[in-house]
Amino acid sequence: MERVAAIKVLAxxxxxxxxxxxxxxxxxxxxxxxxxxxxxxxxxxAQAPLAAENxxxxxxxxxxxxxxVLAVAQAKRPAPPxxxxxxxxxxxxxxxPGQAQEPTPQSGSEEGQQELEEEASETTPATDEDGxxxxxxxxxxxxxxxxxxxxxxxSYRITQAVDDAVVExxxxxxRDGLPGPFRDGLGNIxxxxxxxxxxxxxxxxxxxxxxxxxxxxxxxxxxxxIGGLFDIAEKxxxxxxxxxxxxxxxLGFYGVDSGAYLYLPFTGATSVRDVIGSGLDQLVLPVAVGxxxxxxxxxxxxxxxxxLDARLEVDAELARIDQTVDPYAARRDxxxxxxxxxxxxxxxxxxxxxxxILLEVEGVIEPGEERxxxxxxxxxxxxxxxxxxxxxxxxxxxxxxxR
Numbered sequence: 001m002e003r004v005a006a007i008k009v010l011a012x013x014x015x016x017x018x019x020x021x022x023x024x025x026x027x028x029x030x031x032x033x034x035x036x037x038x039x040x041x042x043x044x045x046a047q048a049p050l051a052a053e054n055x056x057x058x059x060x061x062x063x064x065x066x067x068x069v070l071a072v073a074q075a076k077r078p079a080p081p082x083x084x085x086x087x088x089x090x091x092x093x094x095x096x097p098g099q100a101q102e103p104t105p106q107s108g109s110e111e112g113q114q115e116l117e118e119e120a121s122e123t124t125p126a127t128d129e130d131g132x133x134x135x136x137x138x139x140x141x142x143x144x145x146x147x148x149x150x151x152x153x154x155s156y157r158i159t160q161a162v163d164d165a166v167v168e169x170x171x172x173x174x175r176d177g178l179p180g181p182f183r184d185g186l187g188n189i190x191x192x193x194x195x196x197x198x199x200x201x202x203x204x205x206x207x208x209x210x211x212x213x214x215x216x217x218x219x220x221x222x223x224x225x226i227g228g229l230f231d232i233a234e235k236x237x238x239x240x241x242x243x244x245x246x247x248x249x250x251l252g253f254y255g256v257d258s259g260a261y262l263y264l265p266f267t268g269a270t271s272v273r274d275v276i277g278s279g280l281d282q283l284v285l286p287v288a289v290g291x292x293x294x295x296x297x298x299x300x301x302x303x304x305x306x307x308l309d310a311r312l313e314v315d316a317e318l319a320r321i322d323q324t325v326d327p328y329a330a331r332r333d334x335x336x337x338x339x340x341x342x343x344x345x346x347x348x349x350x351x352x353x354x355x356x357i358l359l360e361v362e363g364v365i366e367p368g369e370e371r372x373x374x375x376x377x378x379x380x381x382x383x384x385x386x387x388x389x390x391x392x393x394x395x396x397x398x399x400x401x402x403r
Contacts (some may be wrong), residue, residue: 248277
C-alpha cells in the first residue's frame with residue numbers, strides 16, 4: 001500500500017507539472033485523462049513489483065512524466081489480462097457542448113495522431129450566424145492624442161476626489177449662499193476684466209468687427225455698468241453679446257495643433273496648446289497695466305470667483321459624464337471634440353462631425369440613441385453655449401458677417 005500511495009502522489013505531481021508547463025515532450029501525455037493515468041499506474045503496480053533492473057527513480061526531476069509511466073508499463077512482469085488496456089484512448093476534453101464535438105480519433109493510429117496535431121496547430125476564425133468572418137481590429141497603448149494617459153488618469157482621479165470633497169460643496173455654498181444678483185455681479189466683473197484679452201486676440205485674428213465690438217462692450221460696462229458689475233452692453237437696445245477669446249484660439253486659428261491632451265490640477269481638461277494660451281492670457285493685464293493686476297489682492301479673488309463660476313457652469317455636464325461607462329475618456333473626448341469644433345468655426349470652416357459622446361454630454365441625444373441628421377446636430381450645438389462661448393457664424397457666412 002505504501003508503494004501504491006507513493007506512485008499515486010508522484011504520478012499526480014508529474015502529471016500536473018507536464019500539463020501546465022506544456023513541454024513538447026509531454027504533448028501526448030497530456031492527452032490522457034488524469035484518472036486514466038492513475039488507473040494504469042495502480043493496475044500495473046498491483047500485478048507485480050518492478051524488477052530491480054527496470055526500476056524508475058520517480059523522485060528525479062530529470063525523468064519526464066511520460067517516460068516514467070511508459071517505464072512502468074514496460075517492466076518485466078506477468079502478462080496482463082486480455083483487453084485490459086487495449087481500448088485505452090486519448091481523452092479529448094472541450095468546453096464546447098457535447099453535441100457539437102466531433103468524434104475523438106484513436107490516439108494509437110497514425111491517422112488519429114495526425115488529426116490531433118492538426119487540430120492543435122490550426123486556428124479557426126470566428127464567424128457570425130451568416131458565416132461571415134468576424135475580424136476584431138484594435139491597438140494597444142494610450143491613444144495618439146493622449147500619450148500620457150496613465151499620468152492624466154491619476155491626476156483626474158485625484159482631482160475628482162478633491163472636487164467631491166471640497167470644490168463642489170464650496171461651489172454649491174457659493175451658489176446657494178449668495179443672492180443671485182450679487183453672484184451675477186461678481187461674474188460680470190470677472191468677465192469684464194477679460195475683455196482686453198478678448199479684443200487683443202480678435203485683432204490678432206484679423207477680425208476687426210469683433211475687436212471693435214468687444215472694446216465697445218468694455219467701455220460701456222466699465223462706465224455705465226459700474227466697473228462691469230452690470231452687463232449693460234448685452235441688454236436689448238445695445239445687443240453686444242459676450243464672446244470669450246484667447247491666445248489658445250489665436251494659436252489654433254493660425255494652424256497650431258492642440259498637441260497632447262492633459263488633465264491638470266486646478267485647470268482640468270486641457271491640451272499643450274491651451275495651457276500655453278491660457279498662461280499668456282493671464283499675463284496680459286499684469287504685464288501691460290501692472291498694479292493692481294499684479295498683486296495678490298487682485299489675483300486671489302479673481303482666481304476664486306472665476307474658478308467657482310467655471311465649476312458651476314459645467315456642473316450639469318459633469319453629472320452626465322459621471323453616468324458614462326468611462327468618465328475619464330468621456331471627459332477627454334468631449335473636450336477635444338468641442339475645442340476642434342470651436343477652432344473650425346473660428347476659422348470659418350465646416351466643423352468635423354461630432355462624436356456620439358459629445359452629443360450625449362451636450363444632451364442632444366440620450367445614451368443608446370442613433371445619430372440624428374446633420375441639420376439637427378448643427379442646430380442643437382449652435383444653440384448651446386459652449387465653455388469658450390465663441391458664438392461665431394458657420395462657414396457658409398460671408399467674411400463681412402464673420403468679421
